[in-house]
Structure formats: C-alpha cells, structure tokens
Amino acid sequence: MTIHDLLPVVSRLSHAEKFRLVQVMIQQLADEEGIAAVPSASEGQSFDPKNFYGRGRSSRETIDAYLAAFRSGWTQ
Incomplete structure (x- = not known):
C-alpha cells in the first residue's frame, strides 16, 4: 500500500482519529529506532x-x- 492509497482513507478520519494515528505512528517509529519514551x-x-x-x-x-x-x- 502506498501513501497515495492511504491519503483518501486518512482524510475521512475525524480529527481525534487523525491525532491518534499520528501518535501511533510516532510511537512505532520511536520503537523501531530504540528511542525510549520520556x-x-x-x-x-x-x-x-x-x-x-x-x-x-x-x-x-x-x-x-x-x-x-x-x-x-x-x-x-
């Protein structure tokens, strides 16, 4: 799945769901990089x-x- 496939789906999310998606993505990136939550x-x-x-x-x-x-x- 590409970013172009995801954008229409993400645009239909509510603001709260978009913020939650960003939180999840940042946490996943931090976990992959081995960055501990402060x-x-x-x-x-x-x-x-x-x-x-x-x-x-x-x-x-x-x-x-x-x-x-x-x-x-x-x-x-």
Missing part, C-alpha cells in the same frame, strides 16, 4: 483543549508554559 512533566494528565481555547481560555503565558513542559523532555 515521561512528561504533567504525565497522567490528559490534554483538555477547553483549558486553552473556547470557554476556558487561558493566557498566552499558560499555553507557553504547558508547551515548554513537554518540549523540555524531548531529546534527540
């Missing part, structure tokens, strides 16, 4: 977009701090 600063907390957008809008500083916590654990 626990994040807020492990155990699920991401709730309502805290950042919409009714629970947060400040730019809060969003930047949240993203920085996840980036700090990433290594090459």
Whole structure:
C-alpha cells in the first residue's frame, strides 16, 4: 500500500482519529529506532483543549508554559 492509497482513507478520519494515528505512528517509529519514551512533566494528565481555547481560555503565558513542559523532555 502506498501513501497515495492511504491519503483518501486518512482524510475521512475525524480529527481525534487523525491525532491518534499520528501518535501511533510516532510511537512505532520511536520503537523501531530504540528511542525510549520520556515521561512528561504533567504525565497522567490528559490534554483538555477547553483549558486553552473556547470557554476556558487561558493566557498566552499558560499555553507557553504547558508547551515548554513537554518540549523540555524531548531529546534527540
């Protein structure tokens, strides 16, 4: 199966399913490369977009701090 065969199938997925697909693919690549998962600063907390957008809008500083916590654990 080629990427051209997959794109029409992937385009029909919901946004949540697309994000999950990306997570699975990244995990598979990490496993193949022998890269261990690095626990994040807020492990155990699920991401709730309502805290950042919409009714629970947060400040730019809060969003930047949240993203920085996840980036700090990433290594090459």
